[in-house]
Amino acid sequence: MSQYVMEKHPNEVDYILTIPYETDEQLEQVIYRDILQEAASYADARNCFIETDVVALDDPGRHW
Known part of the structure; x- marks a missing residue:
């Protein structure tokens, strides 16, 4: 993730x-x-799963 300049959101939950x-x-x-x-x-390799919400900061209506 370092290639995407990952930062923790101020809410301490999101990135x-x-x-x-x-x-x-x-x-x-x-x-x-x-x-x-x-x-x-x-x-999956750790017998877990992910939950995600991906939202564009410049257009909150755009999500994946």
């Missing part, structure tokens, strides 16, 4: 990631393949 991208398709791939699938894989 803020900075994801550089050029196209919406590239952003979708980063979110789904690189972040969510990898997190789910790590959790």
